[in-house]
Amino acid sequence: MTPKQIDHFFATLQAANPHPQSELEYSSVFELLAAVLLSAQATDAGVNKATRRLFPVANTPQKILALGQDGLESYIKTIGLFRSKARHLLETCRILIERHGGEVPATRAELEALPGVGRKTANVVLNVAFGEPTMAVDTHIFRVSNRTGLAPGKTPLAVELQLLQRVPPRYAVHAHHWLILLGRYVCVARKPRCWECQVVVDCDFKPKTPLP
Known part of the structure; x- marks a missing residue:
C-alpha cells in the first residue's frame, strides 16, 4: 500500500x-485497565457482561482487593482464564495502592510492570486513557x-x-x-x-x- x-x-x-470508541465499557481509567486486563483471549462483549456486574460493586483498587480471590472470581467466572486474571488483577490493585496512590500510571514502563499487563494492554491504556498515538x-x-x-x-x-x-x-x-x-x-x-x-x-x- x-x-x-x-x-x-x-x-x-x-x-x-x-x-x-473502544467497545469495552468503562467510566474511569482504572475500570479501563481492569477491563483490558480481563479481555485477553476474550471478547469485549463477554468482558462487558462480567464488568456490568463487577463495577457497580467494586470499581477501585481498594474495593477489588476487598473482594478477595474467591469474591472476584464469582464476578468474572464467565471469562476465559478467570482464575489467573483474578490473581493478576488483585496483585495489580495492590501495586497501584502501594506504589501509585491508587492511580493508574501513565507511562509504559510502569504499566508493563503490573501483573498481567503486557505491551498490548499498556498500548490500549496509553491510547484510550491518555491520548498517546x-x-x-x-x-x-x-x-x-x-x-x-x-x-x-x-x-x-x-x-x-x-x-x-x-x-x-x-x-x-x-x-x-x-x-x-x-x-x-x-x-x-x-x-x-x-x-x-x-x-x-x-x-x-x-x-x-x-x-x-
Whole structure:
C-alpha cells in the first residue's frame, strides 16, 4: 500500500467514524485497565457482561482487593482464564495502592510492570486513557495490517512498528480503533466482506470476496 493509498485509507475511515470508541465499557481509567486486563483471549462483549456486574460493586483498587480471590472470581467466572486474571488483577490493585496512590500510571514502563499487563494492554491504556498515538496490535489489527498491505509483519511487534512508521500522524490517535472495528466487522478472518468495505479500493488483498 502506497503512502497515498494509506492516507486515503484512513481519511475514508475517519469520514465514516470521526470519533471511534473502544467497545469495552468503562467510566474511569482504572475500570479501563481492569477491563483490558480481563479481555485477553476474550471478547469485549463477554468482558462487558462480567464488568456490568463487577463495577457497580467494586470499581477501585481498594474495593477489588476487598473482594478477595474467591469474591472476584464469582464476578468474572464467565471469562476465559478467570482464575489467573483474578490473581493478576488483585496483585495489580495492590501495586497501584502501594506504589501509585491508587492511580493508574501513565507511562509504559510502569504499566508493563503490573501483573498481567503486557505491551498490548499498556498500548490500549496509553491510547484510550491518555491520548498517546500507540498501536495496540490484537488479532484483528494483525490480520488487517497484513491482508491489506498496510503494515505487513510476521509478529504483532513488527506490525506495530510498521504502523507507527506508516500511519500519518493526524490519524495516529484513532488508528487502532478504526483497524479493530474494520477487522471485527468487515475484514473478518475466514471470509472478508470486501463487497461492503469502505476502503476496498486501497486494499492489496486479492482476489476480493464477491457479493454473496
